[in-house]
Amino acid sequence: xxxxxxxxxxxxxxxxxxxxxxxDAGERRLWLPLxxxxxxxxxxxxxxPGGPLGAGEGLAEAATSTLARTTGLSPRYLxxxxxxxxxxxxxxxxxxxxxxxxxxxxxSVVYWAxxxxxxxxxxxxxxxxxxxxxxxLPPLAFDHELIVEYALWRLRNKVEYSRIASxxxxxxxxxxxxxxxxxxxLGRALDPANFRRQIEASGVLxxxxxxxxxxxxxxxxLYRYNEAVDLADQGPLGRLAQK
Amino acid sequence: xxxxxxxxxxxxxxxxxxxxxxxDAGERRLWLPLxxxxxxxxxxxxxxPGGPLGAGEGLAEAATSTLARTTGLSPRYLxxxxxxxxxxxxxxxxxxxxxxxxxxxxxSVVYWAxxxxxxxxxxxxxxxxxxxxxxxLPPLAFDHELIVEYALWRLRNKVEYSRIASxxxxxxxxxxxxxxxxxxxLGRALDPANFRRQIEASGVLxxxxxxxxxxxxxxxxLYRYNEAVDLADQGPLGRLAQK
DNA sequence: TCAAAAGTGTTTTATGTACACCCATGG
DNA sequence: CCATGGGTGTACATAAAACACTTTTGA
Numbered sequence: 001x002x003x004x005x006x007x008x009x010x011x012x013x014x015x016x017x018x019x020x021x022x023x024d025a026g027e028r029r030l031w032l033p034l035x036x037x038x039x040x041x042x043x044x045x046x047x048x049p050g051g052p053l054g055a056g057e058g059l060a061e062a063a064t065s066t067l068a069r070t071t072g073l074s075p076r077y078l079x080x081x082x083x084x085x086x087x088x089x090x091x092x093x094x095x096x097x098x099x100x101x102x103x104x105x106x107x108s109v110v111y112w113a114x115x116x117x118x119x120x121x122x123x124x125x126x127x128x129x130x131x132x133x134x135x136x137l138p139p140l141a142f143d144h145e146l147i148v149e150y151a152l153w154r155l156r157n158k159v160e161y162s163r164i165a166s167x168x169x170x171x172x173x174x175x176x177x178x179x180x181x182x183x184x185x186l187g188r189a190l191d192p193a194n195f196r197r198q199i200e201a202s203g204v205l206x207x208x209x210x211x212x213x214x215x216x217x218x219x220x221x222l223y224r225y226n227e228a229v230d231l232a233d234q235g236p237l238g239r240l241a242q243k
Numbered sequence: 244x245x246x247x248x249x250x251x252x253x254x255x256x257x258x259x260x261x262x263x264x265x266x267d268a269g270e271r272r273l274w275l276p277l278x279x280x281x282x283x284x285x286x287x288x289x290x291x292p293g294g295p296l297g298a299g300e301g302l303a304e305a306a307t308s309t310l311a312r313t314t315g316l317s318p319r320y321l322x323x324x325x326x327x328x329x330x331x332x333x334x335x336x337x338x339x340x341x342x343x344x345x346x347x348x349x350x351s352v353v354y355w356a357x358x359x360x361x362x363x364x365x366x367x368x369x370x371x372x373x374x375x376x377x378x379x380l381p382p383l384a385f386d387h388e389l390i391v392e393y394a395l396w397r398l399r400n401k402v403e404y405s406r407i408a409s410x411x412x413x414x415x416x417x418x419x420x421x422x423x424x425x426x427x428x429l430g431r432a433l434d435p436a437n438f439r440r441q442i443e444a445s446g447v448l449x450x451x452x453x454x455x456x457x458x459x460x461x462x463x464x465l466y467r468y469n470e471a472v473d474l475a476d477q478g479p480l481g482r483l484a485q486k
Numbered sequence: 487t488c489a490a491a492a493g494t495g496t497t498t499t500a501t502g503t504a505c506a507c508c509c510a511t512g513g
Numbered sequence: 514c515c516a517t518g519g520g521t522g523t524a525c526a527t528a529a530a531a532c533a534c535t536t537t538t539g540a
Contacts, residue, residue, distance in 0.1 A: 153478035235396035
């Protein structure tokens with residue numbers, strides 16, 4: 001059995017308004033936090049947050065602590081994306097968040113995570129941590145561009161047949177809010193009438209009986225996710241993959 | 244960066260007739276090779292073939308060499324399944340093919356592979372390697388039962404929206420043969436007429452212009468897969484994941 | 487009363503399914 | 514000529530898309 005360096009990186013997604021100051025100013029887009037590397041290789045470039053796998057730590061656990069360290073947040077959804085470990089890919093020590101000095105090979109397991117909307121506003125930002133719109137990323141270290149692209153592909157696929165969209169919302173929400181999440185993730189407008197029927201037919205939502213007041217039009221109903229319904233998600237792995 | 248033991252295991256699927264002697268005697272079922280463990284833990288139990296990750300070896304490369312060592316075959320399809328690395332799962336050193344003596348933690352990356360029909364007949368079989376029907380497995384070591392179940396789930400999902408069924412067949416085949424693969428994998432009968440239309444509409448098949456003769460009914464046409472068509476497969480990873 | 491979004495209804499289109507039926511070959 | 518599977522046609526059910534229309538609120 002070969003000993004190797006093991007690291008865990010995480011692609012963290014949040015859905016935030018594009019306008020910097022006004023709340024709900026612009027339309028919502030996907031954002032993700034990156035960290036600036038402070039050593040070779042790729043010194044100064046932006047990269048996915050990550051770190052070494054702690055001694056008694058599980059893989060998902062390591063991804064969670066990465067997320068906490070980087071953004072101060074805890075994930076509403078977490079899933080393994082892929083394990084990268086081919087030697088000499090894309091420069092060197094590809095996929096690793098910290099593969100500089102060590103001479104041996106580096107295998108890194110990448111997770112992807114979703115964090116809530118309001119929480120993300122309060123996320124930590126520093127000189128070496130910055131949020132970027134998912135479609136306006138700077139050049140990244142290693143092959144992290146490919147990894148982000150793959151994570152986006154998984155997110156877009158999954159939003160259509162699972163309930164992950166709820167990870168971007170609070171405990172209760174209107175159908176318009178839910179639709180906005182779908183639209184932001186899929187990148188296209190959806191027909192409100194048909195969206196309503198599809199969601200209702202799927203049976204994943206419960207009517208809370210309450211409505212959202214204070215809007216200058218007809219008050220929309222508030223829904224919550226029906227926890228009893230368990231959609232075909234990741235198959236047999238189920239809760240194993242989802243923290 | 245933590246040093247850890249790294250192993251690669253592979254779930255290998257073949258589609259073989261259930262009848263032992265007569266060719267094409269019984270109906271086709273999914274089979275997979277297992278190896279008997281010869282050390283603790285789980286000494287004597289059957290487990291997924293696997294081994295340590297070689298020094299300069301890529302992950303998929305290691306899975307391929309595992310497959311060659313176990314069955315003497317090369318995969319017609321290979322894809323990463325999942326990386327297991329939580330400490331103390333399902334006994335100990337779960338997911339690893341050989342995690343006995345070493346005191347440290349073990350992370351193992353599991354692949355799944357498909358091998359051709361005829362090749363599989365000539366596959367190596369020894370005292371410590373035996374093929375089992377996928378739905379009649381003996382008790383397995385570690386949490387390998389869960390892993391096989393997950394691999395089966397992925398296979399069944401993927402056969403419906405990709406061309407992996409061709410991995411079980413030769414270069415040209417009849418629609419009935421292709422349908423048999425689908426039926427064996429999905430575990431249910433399919434309407435021949437509708438199957439034909441769906442496949443033809445997808446555009447993934449080319450007519451070779453030839454027919455299969457020697458059958459005691461109307462000779463069926465032979466098709467091949469249209470290499471030009473590239474279905475939405477694994478997204479951006481594409482050829483990275485597929486060897 | 488008007489704008490704006492919530493919510494409902496209806497029509498059209500595409501897709502999947504069931505099944506009747508003809509075609510071509512070996513025996 | 515007949516049994517067998519190859520291959521085609523067609524009717525029906527279900528789901529998706531397009532879009533007209535009514536409802537309810539704040540301003």
